Amino acid sequence: MEVGHYYLLDTFADVPFQGSPTPVCMLSELLDAPTMHQLAQELNAPVTAFVKPSDVEGDFMIRYFTTEGEIPACGHATLGAAFVLLTQETSFNKIKFVTIEGIRPKAQITNDLTYIEYPRFPHTIIDIPPKLLEALGMPTPLTHFYSSELQSLFIELDNPNEVNRIQPNFELLKQSTDDIKEVVVMSKSNDEAFDFILRSFCPWIGINEDPVTGSIHSVLGPYWQKQTNKSDFAVYQASERGGKIFVKTFDDHVALGGHCKILVAGKLLL
Known part of the structure; x- marks a missing residue:
């Protein structure tokens, strides 16, 4: 049964076999977490992105899985998903993602570069083990x-x-x-x-x-x-x-x- 489209990209690279190898799965309906984890293991890349449209036009739900399990965020997988949506899957000029933690990174293409927006995160000093x-x-x-x-x-x-x-x-x-x-x-x-x-x-x-x-x-x-x-x-x-x-x-x-x-x-x- 066809459940969506699959893309393999090299992200943060303008030639093949550099940057980060990034599988992106464009789904008609979001799969359950164990199935997405199994797919990530099958594809065996650092991180696999799973994307489906939300109920809001131009917004897309996104989940990230490594071979070990789900993670809350991934920049290169978001970049790859944005590029696919903006160049292959939709006619939108700008899109927004919704992560499992409710973060909503925006994305667009400017001067041949795909950009995603993240909040500015603070940092603190800790002792290094x-x-x-x-x-x-x-x-x-x-x-x-x-x-x-x-x-x-x-x-x-x-x-x-x-x-x-x-x-x-x-x-x-x-x-x-x-x-x-x-x-x-x-x-x-x-x-x-x-x-x-x-x-x-x-x-x-x-x-x-x-x-x-x-x-x-x-x-x-x-x-x-x-x-x-x-x-x-x-x-x-x-x-x-x-x-x-x-x-x-x-x-x-x-x-x-x-x-x-x-x-x-x-x-x-x-």
Whole structure:
């Protein structure tokens, strides 16, 4: 039985096989959570997005699943879903998503970049668990902070070489804490094309290293705005696949932009 359309995209990339591989399932009716989880396991990507129209025109319900289970938010999956809706599935110029937590990111395409809007999230200072630093095997942080909204720890290092050299012990990282679901390590860039670089580690949700991460910039946009007195940023995620994120900060939100490349399109049959 056909239940919707299926797309495989590379998000935050303008050529194939870079950025984040992102399955997007466009559904006529939302599937139950166990079935969506099984599909995510079958597709075996970092995150799979499931989307269906809501009762409000231009609004779409969206859910996110990793191979380990459901997560409340995912920037690259939202970006991929927005690109599919705006270029393949609808004639809307702007759309809005509704997440399971009631967050309503808006999306549109501007100058060939797909942008999604997130609230500006604050950050606080916490103590880093010693085992976490041991698992990362990295030098003493320049600074660090935590986002409770994203359950993410952010660590700034002195230079990109230190970021690139990190080789985490992922099993030890998982054992180091139950309160953190993602560790983002970053520094200023030494490449004039980018303002800062980062890597993201999420073994707690089944993603050892995320190829490209979107939602964290709801925290990082305001942070780097304060550090640099700039409002627009070009960011490079230094994963194995690599990805480019374009961030614009505003008084009440952050816009995350990126290119998307559709590789596969077809029917979803169950």
